Amino acid sequence: MKPARFDYVAPTTLDAAVEALAASNGDGKILAGGQSLMPLLNFRMARPSILVDLKRIEGLSFIDVRGDKVVIGALTRHCEIERSPLIASKLPVMSAAMRYVAHLAIRNRGTIGGSLSHADPAAELPMLAVFYDATIIAQGPSGRRKIPAGEFFIDALANCLEPDEIVVEIEFPLLTRHNGWGFEEVSRRFGDFALACIAVSIERRGRKIVDARVAVMGVAETPLRLKMAERALCEAEIDSAATGRFADVLRSNVAPNTDIHASSDYRRRLVGALAEKALTAALHRAGEGSS
Ligand SMILES: Cc1cc2nc3c(=O)[nH]c(=O)nc-3n(C[C@H](O)[C@H](O)[C@H](O)COP(=O)(O)OP(=O)(O)OC[C@H]3O[C@@H](n4cnc5c(N)ncnc54)[C@H](O)[C@@H]3O)c2cc1C
Numbered sequence: 123m124k125p126a127r128f129d130y131v132a133p134t135t136l137d138a139a140v141e142a143l144a145a146s147n148g149d150g151k152i153l154a155g156g157q158s159l160m161p162l163l164n165f166r167m168a169r170p171s172i173l174v175d176l177k178r179i180e181g182l183s184f185i186d187v188r189g190d191k192v193v194i195g196a197l198t199r200h201c202e203i204e205r206s207p208l209i210a211s212k213l214p215v216m217s218a219a220m221r222y223v224a225h226l227a228i229r230n231r232g233t234i235g236g237s238l239s240h241a242d243p244a245a246e247l248p249m250l251a252v253f254y255d256a257t258i259i260a261q262g263p264s265g266r267r268k269i270p271a272g273e274f275f276i277d278a279l280a281n282c283l284e285p286d287e288i289v290v291e292i293e294f295p296l297l298t299r300h301n302g303w304g305f306e307e308v309s310r311r312f313g314d315f316a317l318a319c320i321a322v323s324i325e326r327r328g329r330k331i332v333d334a335r336v337a338v339m340g341v342a343e344t345p346l347r348l349k350m351a352e353r354a355l356c357e358a359e360i361d362s363a364a365t366g367r368f369a370d371v372l373r374s375n376v377a378p379n380t381d382i383h384a385s386s387d388y389r390r391r392l393v394g395a396l397a398e399k400a401l402t403a404a405l406h407r408a409g410e411g412s413s
């Protein structure tokens with residue numbers, strides 16, 4: 123199919139892009155990599171009156187370290203994050219996850235700002251934003267505001283942006299004291315959206331985990347950070363039953379829906395199995411940890 127008619131602008135400044143969006147009275151759409159938006163336009167599931175293309179705006183594609191954060195510009199493409207040595211050393215879970223994002227051709231065009239804004243509940247970057255406790259910075263007519271990732275995703279394919287706001291950059295705090303991590307995902311075919319996925323990061327000291335991060339997706343309409351699973355990891359000593367206990371905690375604390383891709387029960391059991399593998403990998407990477 124072909125899209126319905128729309129106007130098109132490609133401003134060279136952020137202010138002009140915000141102005142064009144604001145002038146559309148909520149009927150305009152940002153165009154970034156186009157990998158999610160163009161299919162929606164072609165199927166006429168989206169019928170914006172105007173597309174505001176960000177590609178001519180300079181300074182929106184970068185990966186920087188600022189203090190204890192990695193900051194990524196909204197127009198940074200998936201493939202740039204995937205290949206970045208800085209991401210590999212500072213945000214290893216993100217680095218490991220990027221090859222699971224769609225296929226190479228899509229990663230060559232898709233952007234982090236587009237992925238977060240699209241808010242697909244089975245997409246890796248929204249889950250990573252929740253996992254790292256990222257801050258999403260959006261610019262609108264009255265300036266910039268900072269939105270915690272935990273508040274950004276409000277439903278499947280829905281975020282809390284105002285219609286005239288543009289995501290400009292994302293801050294990812296570093297998990298500097300953590301010494302082990304695991305990322306596990308299952309999809310029907312490699313490159314498809316995930317059926318379920320988990321990220322785990324731990325600070326291990328000897329037989330104790332003193333700090334933990336756990337996030338999952340594929341079990342709700344938004345990605346979830348599981349603080350109860352984080353507490354459970356820090357409560358018991360690490361022994362041969364630790365990974366099995368962790369899988370039980372995950373299985374009993376998620377309530378996925380049944381959909382055309384998988385039943386609720388299948389997803390729950392899958393998350394348990396992935397949790398066990400991810401914690402095993404995290405413990406392995408952490409070794410004995412420092413005592
Ligand atoms: C076949 C296929 C398989 C895929 N598989 C996966 C997968 O496994 N995992 C995964 O994570 N993704 C997957 N994707 C999605 C892909 O990662 C997209 O690139 C991404 O979701 C959207 O990024 P984009 O830059 O192309 O955004 P666009 O398509 O340009 O925009 C998407 C939406 O976000 C809005 N938007 C874009 N940028 C901004 C901004 N800066 N501020 C405010 N709003 C903005 C647009 O208006 C639009 O509503 C897949 C896509 C396809 C077509």
